Amino acid sequence: MAKGANDLIERQLNDLINTVESVTSGDCLSYSGPIAFGADDAIRDAVERLRNRSKRRGSKLVIILETQGGFAEVARRISDTIRHHYSLVDFLIPSHAMSAGTILAMSGNAIYMNYYSVLGPIDPLVESQDGNKLIPAMGYLIKYEELLKKANTGKAGAAEIQILLGFDQGELYSYEQARELSVSLLEEWLVKYKFKTWKITDKRAIKVTSSMKKNRAREIAMKLNDAKRWNSHGIGINMERLRRDLNLKIDDFGDIEELNDSISSYHKLLKDYMEKMGQNAIVHTRESYEALL
Secondary structure, X not given: OOHHHHHHHHHHHHHHHHHHHHHHOOEEEEXXXXXXOOHXXXXXXXXXXXXXXXXXXXXXXXXXXXXXXXXXXXXXXXXHHHHHHOOEEEXXXXXXXXXXXXXXXXXXXXXXXXXXXXXXXXXXXXXXXXXXXXXXXXXXXXXXXXXXXXXXXXXXXXXXXXXXXXXXXXXXXXXXXXXXXXXXXXXXXXXXXXXXXXXXXXXXXXXXXXXXXXXXXXXXXXXXXXXXXXXXOOOOEEHHHHHHHOOOOOEEHHHOHHHHHHHHHHHHHHHHHHHHHOOOOEEEOOOXXXXXX
């Protein structure tokens, strides 16, 4: 695309992100791409530029997030970075935020979705043995545990025993650590941020205690970490099911007409622009548009 056309599209994207800022009364950062090493650095740089030049000097950030997932430890670093600058952080999901993206979204004070948006199971990605691709950690752990159970009961065949012996114990330990990190981050962040203003239960009007918040966070984390419950690493869990099955409060940006229109237009324009430019990851604020991959 010609430079003039690029400038025009990026100005249109800026106009739309300014509308989101106006409607939400906060700064806005858009990230589309994997939750991978390098994304944390780019988001840090974008947030620092935004805060240093912000006329609002407010303490609220709205993150428009779209990702297939990535590493839980990167999600933690991104959240820590953002929270260094902002006391209030909301996540807005126009399409999908899977795996580590779901973990990151759970660090928000609020999560905005609509009928089309989905989150996913918190099955973090890890590097394969050959280092050439990323794989869901839970799939390897489940298969290992199934084979181990068969072996311990004398039901495993010779081929299955051979597969079992081929598992690298060090890698299995790293997968277990990734699983535990995912659960612990949700337990910490839900209580600290999402449940911060949860004072009274909806149905029985009972005062919410710290123990109740921790138990609810643990329940949500364990359900999202249950790979067998969802059957697939890449399954999308929509707003209705998150509310019903996980008893998780999700705000519907579709109910806010100006926000819904601006997000819909922004998302369509951004995805079209990224595809035409061959971009796999971007960080965008009103101050800058940066392609990472």
